[in-house]
Amino acid sequence: MAKDKSSKNENKKENQVSLPPSGFKVVMREITHDKVAMTAFSIIVLILIFTFIGSIFLSGKNVTEVNIANAYYGWGEAGHLLGTDDGGRDILQELIVGGRNSILIGISVTVVCEVVGLVVGLVTGYYGGVVDAIIMRIVDFIQILPMMPIIIVLTTTIPNYNAVTLVWLISMFGWTGTARYYRSFVLSQRGRDYVLASKTSGSSDLKIMFKEVLPNISSMIIIDVVLTVAGNIGIETSLSFLGYGLPPTTPSLGTLIGFANDPVNVTTRPWLWLPATILLLLISLSINYVGRALQRAGDARQREN
Numbered sequence: 001m002a003k004d005k006s007s008k009n010e011n012k013k014e015n016q017v018s019l020p021p022s023g024f025k026v027v028m029r030e031i032t033h034d035k036v037a038m039t040a041f042s043i044i045v046l047i048l049i050f051t052f053i054g055s056i057f058l059s060g061k062n063v064t065e066v067n068i069a070n071a072y073y074g075w076g077e078a079g080h081l082l083g084t085d086d087g088g089r090d091i092l093q094e095l096i097v098g099g100r101n102s103i104l105i106g107i108s109v110t111v112v113c114e115v116v117g118l119v120v121g122l123v124t125g126y127y128g129g130v131v132d133a134i135i136m137r138i139v140d141f142i143q144i145l146p147m148m149p150i151i152i153v154l155t156t157t158i159p160n161y162n163a164v165t166l167v168w169l170i171s172m173f174g175w176t177g178t179a180r181y182y183r184s185f186v187l188s189q190r191g192r193d194y195v196l197a198s199k200t201s202g203s204s205d206l207k208i209m210f211k212e213v214l215p216n217i218s219s220m221i222i223i224d225v226v227l228t229v230a231g232n233i234g235i236e237t238s239l240s241f242l243g244y245g246l247p248p249t250t251p252s253l254g255t256l257i258g259f260a261n262d263p264v265n266v267t268t269r270p271w272l273w274l275p276a277t278i279l280l281l282l283i284s285l286s287i288n289y290v291g292r293a294l295q296r297a298g299d300a301r302q303r304e305n
Helices: 002-018 021-034 035-056 060-064 093-127 129-144 147-157 165-189 193-200 203-218 218-242 253-261 261-268 274-298
Strands: none
Touching: 021 274, 035 093, 035 274, 060 093, 093 129, 093 165, 093 203, 093 218, 093 253, 093 274, 129 147, 129 165, 129 218, 147 165, 147 193, 165 203, 165 218, 193 203, 218 253, 218 274, 253 261, 253 274
């Protein structure tokens, strides 16, 4: 009896050892084995703590309150670590709230684009044929439209324009690339044996798409979400830099970087735009390096040993 128990335990251990690592473990292994990706991930965490937790201790009214008497204080003057802007507003407080707003806009746009793009990609890739042809022609039409000029025009004409409106305007164009991305993967999956077996067993199309195909492209979803967030933060920042992003009363990284439009500020008041520029650069580069690690995790040929 003792020998039988020991043999069973050994068999269990062998089976456990032979099991392939889960997707989460593969992702974490790739990030932890890559020092650059691990550093980038740590920077992202610190930025999230700096912006989201830091903004909890700030009052929105105090951040945007104008006090001309405190205008253009430099680094560390009068208790302002990063100085003040032309309205006497503290740059550090604007950086915290502006960074939070830009990141929130980027994440919100990504959620909308991923949901819409994923559903469209699943439907077009799974059914193909006429359904694919019609939907993809609509996608082609939207993609050739000049996104930035249209958003700029709409922001000046839409009444009661706010951050939610901006999210929907950017999402109106952003979902098309996501739909194409997922469609390509679904097209490669729809002819696989597991899909054909599910069809033969009488499973509904919705069940096959969302319970069979979707889990098999989950690693691609994670990669696309991470990289898309960085892109959407950049779009929001660009629009705010031009003056057509978030409302003027709402801080953003783009509005802070917009101080660089004045040559005087570029040469003599770098505290107005430099901190926001550095923060945006850190966000973009960090997400990019983490995204590379995720791409390696999703492709077995690129994984580190």
